[in-house]
Amino acid sequence: MDMNQYLSMFIDESNDHLQSLNENMLLLESSPSDLSIVQVIFRSAHTLKGMAATMGFEDLAALTHQMENVLDLVRNEKLAMQDFIFDTLFKGLDALESMVQDITEGGDGKADVSAIVSALQAIVRGEDPSAKPQGANAQGEARASDVNTALKLDEFQYAVLNQSIEAGHRVLYIDVHIRENCQLKAVRAYMVFELLERSGEVVKSFPSTQDIEQEKFDFSFSLYYITTKDPAELQRQIIGISEIEKADVTELDAETLQQMSEIGAASQEVAAAVAAPPAAEKGQEAPPAKPEQAPEKAAPAAKTPAKTGGAVPTRTIRVDIERLDVLMNLFSELLIDRVRLEQLSSEIQNHALTETVEHMTRVSSDLQDIVMKLRMVPVDTVFNRFPRMVRDLAKSLDKKVDLIITGADTELDRTVIDEIGDPLVHLLRNAVDHGIEPVADRISAGKPETGTVHLRAFHSGNHVFIEIEEDGRGIYRDKVLKTALKKGVVTEEQAAGMSDEEVHQLLFAPGFSTAEKISDVSGRGVGLDVVKAKITSLGGQVTIYSTPGKGTNFSVQLPLTLSIIAAMLVKMGSEKYAIPLSSIVETGIVKKGQIRAVHGNKMVEFRGSLIPLISLSRIFNIKDFDETEEEETEIIVIHKGERLAALAIDQFIGQNEIVLKSLGKYLPPIKGISGATILGDGQVALILDPNVFIK
Amino acid sequence: MGEEIKVIVFKLGSEEYGIEVDKVQTIERMLPITRVPKTYAFVRGVINLRGVVIPVIDLRGRFGLEETEYTDQTRIIIVAVNEMEVGFIVDSANDVIDLHKDKIETPPEVVGGIKAKYLDGVAKIGDDRLLIMLNLSEVLNKNEIIQLESLEE
Numbered sequence: 001m002d003m004n005q006y007l008s009m010f011i012d013e014s015n016d017h018l019q020s021l022n023e024n025m026l027l028l029e030s031s032p033s034d035l036s037i038v039q040v041i042f043r044s045a046h047t048l049k050g051m052a053a054t055m056g057f058e059d060l061a062a063l064t065h066q067m068e069n070v071l072d073l074v075r076n077e078k079l080a081m082q083d084f085i086f087d088t089l090f091k092g093l094d095a096l097e098s099m100v101q102d103i104t105e106g107g108d109g110k111a112d113v114s115a116i117v118s119a120l121q122a123i124v125r126g127e128d129p130s131a132k133p134q135g136a137n138a139q140g141e142a143r144a145s146d147v148n149t150a151l152k153l154d155e156f157q158y159a160v161l162n163q164s165i166e167a168g169h170r171v172l173y174i175d176v177h178i179r180e181n182c183q184l185k186a187v188r189a190y191m192v193f194e195l196l197e198r199s200g201e202v203v204k205s206f207p208s209t210q211d212i213e214q215e216k217f218d219f220s221f222s223l224y225y226i227t228t229k230d231p232a233e234l235q236r237q238i239i240g241i242s243e244i245e246k247a248d249v250t251e252l253d254a255e256t257l258q259q260m261s262e263i264g265a266a267s268q269e270v271a272a273a274v275a276a277p278p279a280a281e282k283g284q285e286a287p288p289a290k291p292e293q294a295p296e297k298a299a300p301a302a303k304t305p306a307k308t309g310g311a312v313p314t315r316t317i318r319v320d321i322e323r324l325d326v327l328m329n330l331f332s333e334l335l336i337d338r339v340r341l342e343q344l345s346s347e348i349q350n351h352a353l354t355e356t357v358e359h360m361t362r363v364s365s366d367l368q369d370i371v372m373k374l375r376m377v378p379v380d381t382v383f384n385r386f387p388r389m390v391r392d393l394a395k396s397l398d399k400k401v402d403l404i405i406t407g408a409d410t411e412l413d414r415t416v417i418d419e420i421g422d423p424l425v426h427l428l429r430n431a432v433d434h435g436i437e438p439v440a441d442r443i444s445a446g447k448p449e450t451g452t453v454h455l456r457a458f459h460s461g462n463h464v465f466i467e468i469e470e471d472g473r474g475i476y477r478d479k480v481l482k483t484a485l486k487k488g489v490v491t492e493e494q495a496a497g498m499s500d501e502e503v504h505q506l507l508f509a510p511g512f513s514t515a516e517k518i519s520d521v522s523g524r525g526v527g528l529d530v531v532k533a534k535i536t537s538l539g540g541q542v543t544i545y546s547t548p549g550k551g552t553n554f555s556v557q558l559p560l561t562l563s564i565i566a567a568m569l570v571k572m573g574s575e576k577y578a579i580p581l582s583s584i585v586e587t588g589i590v591k592k593g594q595i596r597a598v599h600g601n602k603m604v605e606f607r608g609s610l611i612p613l614i615s616l617s618r619i620f621n622i623k624d625f626d627e628t629e630e631e632e633t634e635i636i637v638i639h640k641g642e643r644l645a646a647l648a649i650d651q652f653i654g655q656n657e658i659v660l661k662s663l664g665k666y667l668p669p670i671k672g673i674s675g676a677t678i679l680g681d682g683q684v685a686l687i688l689d690p691n692v693f694i695k
Numbered sequence: 696m697g698e699e700i701k702v703i704v705f706k707l708g709s710e711e712y713g714i715e716v717d718k719v720q721t722i723e724r725m726l727p728i729t730r731v732p733k734t735y736a737f738v739r740g741v742i743n744l745r746g747v748v749i750p751v752i753d754l755r756g757r758f759g760l761e762e763t764e765y766t767d768q769t770r771i772i773i774v775a776v777n778e779m780e781v782g783f784i785v786d787s788a789n790d791v792i793d794l795h796k797d798k799i800e801t802p803p804e805v806v807g808g809i810k811a812k813y814l815d816g817v818a819k820i821g822d823d824r825l826l827i828m829l830n831l832s833e834v835l836n837k838n839e840i841i842q843l844e845s846l847e848e
Contacts, residue, residue, distance in 0.1 A: 620732035661748040676748045684729040
């Protein structure tokens with residue numbers, strides 16, 4: 001499975017979470033007793049863990065999990081924040097940051113975090129890790145990170161050096177000290193470089209050559225060097241330059257080179273360790289050295305030693321959504337003018353004009369595609385990571401689960417996509433962890449041993465619905481209420497009068513969790529309340545449909561912030577309305593005699609079943625149209641999911657691309673109207689929201 | 696001396712009203728209005744003002760004055776307050792004057808049938824002209840409208 005397409009998303013999101021973790025940790029440090037900050041930190045950490053686990057970055061997830069454990073104790077007031085806890089957590093954060101950095105640069109995000117992990121575990125056990133050393137591991141790591149910036153070889157440099165060794169060249173690590181009373185150390189350094197460049201190639205130096213030229217170094221510098229010359233001879237030559245105090249020349253073989261690059265830093269200790277008397281030269285004078293060759297050869301080799309080149313995330317630029325909005329607005333105006341032009345040209349009937357307008361129409365519809373695509377992303381980019389997640393999850397819980405994804409090509413606005421990932425992760429984890437029963441339970445309940453989770457996305461009207469439905473144990477009203485009472489979410493009296501729907505909504509209450517034991521997966525009581533908050537902030541809703549014993553469906557309704565949609569324009573008397581094409585099933589005509597009354601509601605027959613006939617003229621108080629006076633009425637059959645209804649209208653005008661405009665901030669939301677659009681003649685038409693008409 | 700402000704003067708019936716010029720975006724002749732169903736009674740609908748959809752309200756209706764036919768003189772004053780853009784339909788608008796802030800006095804309870812809370816004050820201009828300064832935030836206050844609506848129901 002190709003992870004690349006959401007790797008960049010993961011990196012963006014992780015960086016955001018790390019940023020917020022850092023900020024909030026600092027906040028907390030200044031007011032350690034404020035538990036609300038701990039909540040925020042905890043949620044960030046929790047989400048980060050989930051994302052890392054989904055992407056398969058185990059070290060990242062493991063470390064976050066340990067940090068989360070500590071935070072959980074703090075959150076539940078079982079542990080008071082102290083300086084050493086802060087220190088350890090900050091260390092953890094730093095490690096997380098460097099791992100994410102590594103991933104950004106195309107690495108695999110692996111790092112040895114055992115020291116920090118054990119420190120965190122010690123905190124959870126109630127020990128003070130600062131009291132005793134954390135073992136050699138931690139020290140080693142600390143030291144390594146001190147010199148981390150020193151002579152770290154990047155992938156390419158490593159490849160070059162490695163290749164050179166294979167080609168029989170000598171790779172030397174040279175440490176040069178200049179006398180401290182030297183006046184022009186940069187000049188001396190330059191002379192060393194010049195000497196070296198004459199018979200080989202300097203691959204990397206610390207400080208960088210630029211810094212050395214500007215005298216930004218302390219009388220010593222180190223470098224990696226490829227040559228064919230004898231190290232001892234070279235050392236003699238370097239010392240021969242005046243005011244050079246000392247020069248250590250160490251020859252590296254493939255193994256030591258690898259060690260050094262693994263540590264990520266060639267600290268001087270390391271150098272000293274391998275500095276054992278330059279092994280007796282084997283006198284193998286390598287073939288005529290052409291150092292320039294090395295990089296060329298290294299290029300293909302660069303792929304082998306470390307990560308494949310493809311792991312670097314796609315190059316994208318982040319554009320302020322506001323700019324896209326401006327672009328969209330400008331384009332909208334163009335579109336309105338285009339429609340007007342089309343109208344005019346059909347009136348004027350001038351061949352050249354018609355041709356030009358037609359061409360403009362084609363260009364502008366291409367342009368429209370692009371502008372739209374800038375903002376629209378298929379939900380697939382979010383869904384893609386779920387199969388792996390569900391699989392791993394099911395495995396860790398010892399359950400059998402099939403994830404069936406439908407409608408992955410449904411497109412949503414980028415802003416919504418960016419935000420919807422976390423809530424969906426929570427809901428899916430919830431479905432697998434709490435919804436689907438263990439295999440034994442399923443068999444005894446007479447269900448197939450493998451549970452099924454449906455993840456569906458579909459358009460309906462001006463909304464996109466994402467549903468997560470499983471055939472698990474379902475939600476038992478009594479169980480939910482019992483927990484809610486215990487946690488003090490509701491009172492006894494409230495509980496008695498609640499509808500099933502209201503009881504289901506209790507699952508979203510903060511601090512509510514029905515899982516008895518804390519698992520890695522879910523059940524800490526974060527999760528569902530966060531999910532609800534997030535979806536609400538996106539202008540959406542979550543509804544739960546559940547049948548005890550049969551399964552549960554979490555239905556997430558999201559607004560479709562499409563700015564341009566295809567719509568059917570209709571006329572109602574003198575007024576024009578637009579109905580989104582995505583909601584329309586069919587248009588037709590019914591005769592008066594075909595309309596039946598069922599319980600006082602008008603119904604019409606449509607494909608063998610009766611569907612309600614809705615009078616728009618009555619709902620909207622349209623004065624100059626009343627379908628009941630007509631012998632034949634035009635109808636538009638609309639749908640919301642599976643459910644259908646017919647709208648009675650006066651006349652069809654036709655299908656058109658319309659630009660969605662808001663009605664402005666002054667007007668309160670109007671039921672049944674989702675916005676307005678400007679027609680070719682400059683008039684405003686209102687856009688219907690058909691979902692409202694289907695109950 | 697208080698500072699001097701520029702004021703757009705418009706008429707509703709025989710009374711003259713003023714709105715500070717920096718709150719006014721533009722003044723338009725009557726434009727085609729699309730009716731919006733199921734909203735406040737005084738909202739005439741929405742107009743297309745150079746690509747932007749803007750709700751327009753009949754100021755007479757808003758103040759509970761008797762509504763009249765629109766004429767050649769009828770204007771829509773587009774104001775922008777608290778990030779809201781709204782058009783006011785008025786009988787006419789044809790003057791801009793300079794006004795010293797000190798000249799604006801606290802209004803009496805009711806002026807020309809309009810409650811004092813919608814007003815910033817009353818200013819005397821010339822010998823016998825009285826200019827009623829509108830308090831736009833109050834005129835566009837939605838909370839108050841909601842209360843109003845619920846009372847009517």
